[in-house]
Amino acid sequence: MSTLAERSRQAVWHPCSQMKQLQAQPPLGIARxxxxxxxxxxxxxxxxxxxxxxxxxxxHNHPHLVAxxxxxxxxxSHVMLAGCTHEPVVxxxxxxxxxxxxxxxxxxxxxxxxxxxxxxxxxxxxxNRGRPNKHRFIGLxxxxxxxxxxxxxxxxxxxxxxxYGPLVRVSATVPSPDSRxxxxxxxxxxxxxxxxxxxxxxxxxxxxxxxAFIVEPLVQCAAGLAMHDPEYLRLARALCDRYEVHLVxxxxxxxxxxxxxxxxxxxxxxxPDLICLSKGLxxxxxxxxxVLCTDDIFDAFYDDRTARxxxxxxxxxxNPLACRAALATLEVFDERDWMAHNRETAARLDAAAASLRQxxxxxxxxxxxxLWAFDIATDDPAFPARYHAAALRHGVMLRPIGSTLYFMPxxxxxxxxxxxxxxxxxxxxxxALA
Numbered sequence: 511m512s513t514l515a516e517r518s519r520q521a522v523w524h525p526c527s528q529m530k531q532l533q534a535q536p537p538l539g540i541a542r543x544x545x546x547x548x549x550x551x552x553x554x555x556x557x558x559x560x561x562x563x564x565x566x567x568x569x570h571n572h573p574h575l576v577a578x579x580x581x582x583x584x585x586x587s588h589v590m591l592a593g594c595t596h597e598p599v600v601x602x603x604x605x606x607x608x609x610x611x612x613x614x615x616x617x618x619x620x621x622x623x624x625x626x627x628x629x630x631x632x633x634x635x636x637x638n639r640g641r642p643n644k645h646r647f648i649g650l651x652x653x654x655x656x657x658x659x660x661x662x663x664x665x666x667x668x669x670x671x672x673x674y675g676p677l678v679r680v681s682a683t684v685p686s687p688d689s690r691x692x693x694x695x696x697x698x699x700x701x702x703x704x705x706x707x708x709x710x711x712x713x714x715x716x717x718x719x720x721x722a723f724i725v726e727p728l729v730q731c732a733a734g735l736a737m738h739d740p741e742y743l744r745l746a747r748a749l750c751d752r753y754e755v756h757l758v759x760x761x762x763x764x765x766x767x768x769x770x771x772x773x774x775x776x777x778x779x780x781x782p783d784l785i786c787l788s789k790g791l792x793x794x795x796x797x798x799x800x801v802l803c804t805d806d807i808f809d810a811f812y813d814d815r816t817a818r819x820x821x822x823x824x825x826x827x828x829n830p831l832a833c834r835a836a837l838a839t840l841e842v843f844d845e846r847d848w849m850a851h852n853r854e855t856a857a858r859l860d861a862a863a864a865s866l867r868q869x870x871x872x873x874x875x876x877x878x879x880x881l882w883a884f885d886i887a888t889d890d891p892a893f894p895a896r897y898h899a900a901a902l903r904h905g906v907m908l909r910p911i912g913s914t915l916y917f918m919p920x921x922x923x924x925x926x927x928x929x930x931x932x933x934x935x936x937x938x939x940x941x942a943l944a
Contacts, residue, residue: 575835590825616802706742765789793836882917
């Protein structure tokens with residue numbers, strides 16, 4: 511009888527994968543999960559060091575999330591949101607409005623769709639305001655906002671975009687404020703100011719055609735966890751105000767406590783015009799994304815004419831089950847001070863990972879909230895796959911981004927999981943480099 515991995519390789523097209531490589535490194539068959547642990551079909555367990563692609567916050571199979579979804583299944587699993595509404599979507603929208611200072615939540619299924627919505631919403635609102643020339647966008651160098659056609663237009667990672675060049679209207683980019691680019695006499699805030707000056711020069715010349723500037727606040731995750739100082743966000747906010755350009759905060763990966771505050775942009779004391787949310791929004795239970803906007807953007811669509819409305823949808827928009835999972839996730843946040851808890855967890859993991867930080871092949875080790883990154887001194891393109899396989903042998907689920915090894919674990923790591931993650935990551939590094 512074929513194994514689960516072999517059946518999957520034959521029948522499933524796995525995401526972000528070269529399928530031929532799965533012949534040598536078959537996909538890991540996962541049978542169940544609990545807390546920070548994944549269990550394979552042979553009963554072996556692994557620390558989920560990347561929260562199953564950055565979505566899991568409070569551990570797998572969290573009892574409150576499971577109970578909330580079970581309750582919702584017994585009442586309403588789905589109804590169309592065009593012309594109908596339901597309690598979970600209204601309550602969730604109210605809560606997200608309270609937490610972000612933005613309103614009018616628009617729902618989709620995933621982060622790339624949220625990016626599409628935000629870009630369309632921005633450009634269409636300018637059109638409705640009588641400024642149809644404002645229909646272009648800018649993003650950061652090495653930025654990542656998803657892989658659908660519109661999201662790829664503001665994604666500056668060639669691996670994802672080059673094959674689809676003829677389908678994509680590529681947006682402009684400005685230099686990243688990545689703190690690793692600091693000169694010997696510069697602070698991260700100096701880098702932020704220097705790169706914001708480039709943004710200012712670009713907007714001064716092109717603002718008449720620019721609808722929005724999209725940025726991942728504080729951390730460009732797919733760029734190898736490139737971190738920047740909050741000063742960049744403060745300056746970007748002021749520049750967008752001056753030149754009448756929407757500021758879009760892509761909090762898809764960094765929201766819901768990852769950086770040490772509920773939303774990363776809050777560390778800069780600013781409010782974006784649009785915010786994109788997904789991943790941790792449902793605590794890793796179900797697919798859901800949301801875009802929230804200012805009253806000014808919403809008001810640009812409020813009209814008797816249907817053509818001036820925001821005509822975007824999908825069949826499962828605002829699905830009650832997904833919304834209930836998101837509400838349950840926010841209820842777990844309400845149970846305790848998770849930011850204080852995460853500071854304690856981060857300190858313990860930092861201490862446990864000291865040997866990894868001090869490894870001679872590690873450079874630019876950095877940490878923000880519940881995010882860690884370690885650049886590995888290697889230019890071997892096979893390093894990520896080799897490291898991933900080695901990490902699994904040492905009981906850890908980790909997937910490097912290029913030569914950057916990173917942790918983005920659930921918030922419920924106990925001492926055993928911390929020790930396993932730190933020691934497994936170090937042992938896998940030694941094995942992969944050897």
